[in-house]
Amino acid sequence: MTHSTPAPAETEALGTSPTASSPARRRPSRVHRQRLRAAWLFLIPMLLVLAAVAGWPLLRTIWFSFTDASFASISEYNWVGLENYLVYDDGMWFGVLADPAWWQSVWNTLFFTVVSVGLETVLGLIIALTLNAQFRGRGLIRAATLIPWAVPTIVSAKMWGWMLHDQFGIINDLLMTLGIIAEPLNWTANADLSMWAVIMVDVWKTTPFMALLTLAALQMLPSDCYEAAKVDGIHPVKVFFRVTLPLITPALMVAIIFRVLDALRVFDVIYVLTSNSEDTMSMSVYARQQLVQFQDVGYGSAASTVLFLIIALATITYLYLGRKQIGGEA
Amino acid sequence: MNSRLLKRIAGKIGFTILLVAILLFTVFPFYYAILTSFKSGSELFTVEYWISSVDFANYAAVLGQGSFVKSIWNSVLVSFATVLIAMGFGLTAAYALGRVQFRGRSAVLMIVLAVSMFPQVAVLSGLFEVIRAMNLYNDPLALIFSYTIFTLPFTVWILTTFMRQLPKELEEAAIVDGASPLTTLFKVFVPLMWPAMATTGLLAFIAAWNEFLFALTFTLTDDQRTVPVAIALITGGSQHELPWGNLMAASVIVTVPLVVLVLIFQRRIVSGLTAGAVKG
Numbered sequence: 001m002t003h004s005t006p007a008p009a010e011t012e013a014l015g016t017s018p019t020a021s022s023p024a025r026r027r028p029s030r031v032h033r034q035r036l037r038a039a040w041l042f043l044i045p046m047l048l049v050l051a052a053v054a055g056w057p058l059l060r061t062i063w064f065s066f067t068d069a070s071f072a073s074i075s076e077y078n079w080v081g082l083e084n085y086l087v088y089d090d091g092m093w094f095g096v097l098a099d100p101a102w103w104q105s106v107w108n109t110l111f112f113t114v115v116s117v118g119l120e121t122v123l124g125l126i127i128a129l130t131l132n133a134q135f136r137g138r139g140l141i142r143a144a145t146l147i148p149w150a151v152p153t154i155v156s157a158k159m160w161g162w163m164l165h166d167q168f169g170i171i172n173d174l175l176m177t178l179g180i181i182a183e184p185l186n187w188t189a190n191a192d193l194s195m196w197a198v199i200m201v202d203v204w205k206t207t208p209f210m211a212l213l214t215l216a217a218l219q220m221l222p223s224d225c226y227e228a229a230k231v232d233g234i235h236p237v238k239v240f241f242r243v244t245l246p247l248i249t250p251a252l253m254v255a256i257i258f259r260v261l262d263a264l265r266v267f268d269v270i271y272v273l274t275s276n277s278e279d280t281m282s283m284s285v286y287a288r289q290q291l292v293q294f295q296d297v298g299y300g301s302a303a304s305t306v307l308f309l310i311i312a313l314a315t316i317t318y319l320y321l322g323r324k325q326i327g328g329e330a
Numbered sequence: 331m332n333s334r335l336l337k338r339i340a341g342k343i344g345f346t347i348l349l350v351a352i353l354l355f356t357v358f359p360f361y362y363a364i365l366t367s368f369k370s371g372s373e374l375f376t377v378e379y380w381i382s383s384v385d386f387a388n389y390a391a392v393l394g395q396g397s398f399v400k401s402i403w404n405s406v407l408v409s410f411a412t413v414l415i416a417m418g419f420g421l422t423a424a425y426a427l428g429r430v431q432f433r434g435r436s437a438v439l440m441i442v443l444a445v446s447m448f449p450q451v452a453v454l455s456g457l458f459e460v461i462r463a464m465n466l467y468n469d470p471l472a473l474i475f476s477y478t479i480f481t482l483p484f485t486v487w488i489l490t491t492f493m494r495q496l497p498k499e500l501e502e503a504a505i506v507d508g509a510s511p512l513t514t515l516f517k518v519f520v521p522l523m524w525p526a527m528a529t530t531g532l533l534a535f536i537a538a539w540n541e542f543l544f545a546l547t548f549t550l551t552d553d554q555r556t557v558p559v560a561i562a563l564i565t566g567g568s569q570h571e572l573p574w575g576n577l578m579a580a581s582v583i584v585t586v587p588l589v590v591l592v593l594i595f596q597r598r599i600v601s602g603l604t605a606g607a608v609k610g
Contacts, residue, residue, distance in 0.1 A: 031505055038511035039426035043438060046423035046486065053479045054445045057456025064455050074459050127352055133345075141349060143593050144356045150592040151360060152540035154558040155581040159363045162574050170362060173377040204359060209603065216604040265449035268542040272562050284451040284543070291455055292547055301455045308452035315447045319440070 058308070064301035071295035084302035096302045104278055105286040108195065112270075112282065113263040116202045121256055123203065124210025129240075131211070132218045142215075149208040157272035160201040164188055191279045198280050201269050206262075210255055217251035218244070257318045264311050283307045360585070367578040374575055388579035397552035398580065401560040404470045405539055405584070408556055412477040412538040413531045419478075420485035420530070421523070425515045427486065428493030429501065439490070446483035450543050453479065461548055468550040476544045481534040488533070491605045492526035493519065529602035532595055536588060557584045 065084055069077035086095040096102050131142055148156065163170050164187035172184040187197040221244065229239045267284040274280045276289055287307060291300030365378065370387045392398055427435060457476055458467075466472035496519065504514040520527075545556045552560070561580050565572065592599060 035430050035511060036432050039430040039432050042422035042426040042511070042515075046419040046482065047438070047441070049419055049478055049482060050441065050445050052460070053457070053476060053482075054448055054453060057453035057460055058448070060456030060459055061452055061454070064459075069455075071458075074455075074462060126348075130345075130348055130352060135345070135349075137349075141352060143596055144353055146592050146596055146599070147360055147589055148356055150536065150588045151585050152542075152558050152588070154540070154542055154562050155363075155585050156359070158561060158577055158581055159359050162366060162578065163359060163362060165574075168375045168377065168574075170377050170379075204355070208356065212600050212603060216600065261447050265451065267451065268558075271542075271546075284449060287451045288454065288543070288547070291451075297455045297458075304449075304452045304454060307449055311447060311449050311452075315444065319443070 061301045061308075062305050064297050065305045067298045069297040069301075071292060071297050074297060077298065080298065084299045085306075096299065096306060101278060101281070102283075102286060102303060105281045105283050108280055109264060109266065109282045109284075111195065112199060112202070112266060112280075113260055116199045116206075117256060117259045117263055119199070119203045120207045120210045120259060121252065123207045124214050124255075125252075127207065127211035128214035128218055131215050145208045145211055147208075148205050149212075151205065153205060153268040154272050156205045157201055157269045160197070160204070161188060161273055164197055164200075188274050189277075194274050194277060194280045198270055198273055201273060202263070202266070205269070206259065210259065213255040214248065214252060217248040221247055253321075257314075261311060261314055261318070264314065265307070283310075360589070363578045363581050363585075366574060367582050370575050388575040389583070392576050392580045392583065397555075398557075398560055400553045401555045401557050402584070404554065405556040405558075408470050408473045408477070409535050409538040411474045412481050413534045415474065415478055416481040416485040416534045417527065417531060419482055420489050421520065421527070422515065423486045424489035424493050425511070425519060428490040429498075429519075439487075442483045442486050446480065446487065448479065450479070454543070454547060457544075458547065467548060468554050470549070470554060470556070472548045473538075473541070473545055473556065476548065477538050477541060480541075481537055484537075485530050485534055488530045488602055488605050489523070489526060492523060496522060525598065526602075528595065529598040529605075532591065532599060533602050536592075539584075539588065 064077070066079060066081060067077040068080050068083075082095070084095055086093060086097040088094075127145060131138060131145070151159070164172075166172065166184055166186040166189070169184075169187070171187070172181070175181045176184065185193060187193050225243055226239065229243060234242075265284050266282045267288065270280050270282050270285050271288075276285065276293070281289075283303065284307065287300050287303040289300075290296050290303055294300070365381050366374065367388050368381060368384045368386075369378075370385050373383075426432075427439060457479075461467050461472045461476070464472075464475075466475065500518050500522070501514055504518050509517065539556075540558060541556070542558045542562065545559045546562070549555050549559065555563070557580075561577065561584065564577050564580065
C-alpha cells in the first residue's frame, strides 16, 4: 500500500537534487540555504503550537501525578511521590495500580478494543467487498455507508440509547416480535449487556471507516491475477483467501492499528450511553471521573499517565512495524 | 432449468439481501431518529417503523431554547476558527515538510504523528491548568486553542502527503524568478491545493464539531457549551423521563448539515481519509 505515495527518503527536493548540473552548482546551494531557513521558519510556529497544546500539558499531567493537586485549587499542591500510583500503608495497598476499579476499566477497554475492532474489520471487509463489485446503485450504497461516520459520536450514542430503551425501544420491540426474546431487555443498565450495547454503537459508527479504507486498498489491486485465477477456474473463496487477503493485509493492518489506538482512548460513547457505570467504564472515563467529578487531579493524572504509557507503547510498536514495512519495500 | 442458472439466481438474490442489509444497517438508526423527532407526547411510546405524522413541535421546542441556539453558534464559531488555525499552521508546515529536504524532517514528522496518537485524557489536567492561566476557562476560545491538538497533526500529515505529489517543475520556475518561499507557497501551491485543503478542512471541521471531552471539561455554563455537550446534558426529571422527542430533534438539527456536507464531498473525504491513514 505504501508504494502508492513515495516514502520520505525517495522524495526529490529542490536544491539537494543530485541531478543539478555542475555549472549551476553554486546557485542551488544558496537557494537551498534560503529554503532551509524558510522551512524552519515555517515549522517553528507549528511546533510551538504543538508544544503549548500537547507537550507542555502532557509534562504537567505527569508532574501532577506525583502531587496531591485538586481540580478546584490546581495551583496549590504538595509533592507526594508515587503515592497516587502505588503505596503500602498500614498493611494495605493504595493508589491507581491497587484499585480494582482501575483494573476493571483496563479490562473493559481491552475487551471493547479487541471485540469492536475485530467486528469492524470483518464487517468493513464484507461491505468493502460488496462495494467493490459492479452493480447499479453502488454510489448510493457507498454514500449511505458514510452516514454513520458523519454522525457525531454523542448523537449516535443518544440515538442508540433511544433504540435500546428498555420500555419503548425499537430493538426490544423487534426482537420480541421476532420471538427472539420474551421480555424486554435493559440493554444499557444490565451488567451483562451494557458493554455489548457500547460495542454495538461503536461498530455502527466506525465500520464505515474500515470499509472505506479497505475498499481503497481493494481498488488498487492489480486485476491480472484475478483474470488468471478465473481462467484457471479457481473458486472465488479460495482466491479471496489466497490472493486478495494477503495483498490487502498491509493496508488493513494500518487501518486496524489506527482504530486500536482510537479505541484504547474511548470516552464519548461510553460516557453518554452508560455514564459512569463500572461495568463499561473505560480507562479514559475512569481518569476523567477522578479528575473532574472527584476533583482529585493528582490521582486522575496518575491514571492518565498510565493510559498514556499504554498508548505510547502501542504507538511505538506501530511505528517500529511501519518503519520495518517501509524499509522492506524500499 | 439447469443448475447453473439456478445458482446464478440464488447468487443474485443473496447479493441483493446483502445490499439491503448494508443499507438498513447504515441508514436505519438515523432514519429512526428523524422518525422519533416528528413524534410528540404519548406517540413516542408506541414503536413505529414508518413516519406516520410530521409534527415540528420538538424542533420548535429545541430551537426555542436560547441556550441551544447559543450552543449551535458556539459550535459554528469553534469549528470554523479551528479549521482556519489548523490551515494556517498546517499549510506552511506541510510546505516545509513536503517540498524541502532537510535534516530532522523525519523527526518532525514523527513528532506530528506521535501527537496525533495522544489520548486526550492524558493532557486534560495539564491543559486545564494552561487554560486557567490564560483565563479562558468556560470560554469557547479555550476549545479553539485545545482542538489544535488533534486537528493540527492530521492537517499537517494530509497536506504534506498532497504537497509531495505535486511536480517539482512548478517550483523551479518560481525559484528562477527569485520568488521567496512564502510567495511560492501562496502563489504556486495554494491555488493547486484547493481540493486537498477542502478535504482537510472538512475533516478538521467535522472533528471539531463532534468533539466532546474537552468541551465537556472546559466549559461550565449552558451558554458557553457546544452542541455535543448540550445534547449530552439534555435531561428530564430522571433517567426514565428523558425528553426523547426533543433529544432526537436536537440530534437531527446538528447532524443534518454534516450528513449533507459529507454526501456532497464524499469523494474528497474518502481520499482524505485514505491519505491520512495509508501513509504510515
